[in-house]
Amino acid sequence: MKLIPTILLAFLFLFGGINFFFEFVPTPPMSGNQAVFFNLMVPTGFMRIVKILEIVGAVLLLIPSKRALSLLILSPIALNIFLLELFVLGGLGAGPLLIILIGIIAYQEFDKFKALL
Template sequence: MKVLTHVPGAVLAFLFLFGGINYFFPMSPMPAMTGNPAKFMELFGGTGYMTAIKVLEILGGVLIILPAHRAKALLILGPIAVNILFFEIFIQGAPGIGILLVALVGVQAYIDKAKFRVLV
């Protein structure tokens, strides 16, 4: 049963590390965006915003691999996951992987809830 507590962290690590590294070193093609998503990304394209987010995704992905640092990783990845979900709902018009990301962050936060008690 203890192994199951590592599954959400492992999946989050894979998804965020893949997304972050794929931004800098494309391994799989990004699907073409049209409409509002394309306009949104065009606005952020030259600002460095996405670069900063992708660096944080990689940092969070590395930290979540280490059980002692999972709470710190969730403080980085949680807001990113919520923003991905909001992008999908409000700009893209259809939720996608953001639901899974937010759910996994929530499950991992519940598993590590003792580490967050100092914040209350």
Template sequence: MKKLPSTAAVLLGLGFITFGLNHFLNFMPAGGPTEEGSAKAMFFGAIVPTGFLTFVKIFEITGGLLVAIPKTRNIGLLILGPIIINILAINILIIGGGAVFQPPVIVISVLSAYLLFAAKNKFLGLLGD
């Protein structure tokens, strides 16, 4: 049973490393066309040219590397936590139309929730007494 968290962590880490590196290396095609004036177009029109998306992608790669290494897994989860929440928020609130049920969103949500649950005793200490 100890192998399951390690497998989940490696899969989650590889996902974030892959999608983070894709931002810089462009080895996978970008999503489909975006309707001009849509919430999605305006959102990405703001975060891409400002460099904010690059900033996030650096943290995705860093968090992915840390979560894949057993000794630094929990630090990696702390870094990736806000990114995962934002991925869910963007898919639910901005993209909409069932985007939250896309396989990559489901996979990262389930893997991260499982890893958080598997290490819950370590994270409960962050809540104080």
């Protein structure tokens, strides 16, 4: 039961990261602010780096001793996804779920974060 949030979060980030490179689920057409944002980020290579970090973070999440490191990589990405949905896309998608799952896993791994407090 304790592993469900970890596996779900790892799956979501792995799916998003790998789909960026291989596009097995097509990206819907974009317009407005969403198109402007992605037209700035994709050609620069910025999104490629973010997606590589998502894949690395998801893999590290599946290794129990590296779970805290994974959260340090994935937390800012999840926060940016949430803020992008809120302010650019005008609606919420997976962002809140990512934040909740990270919060659950961080609570489960609290001992590893004590030194930071």
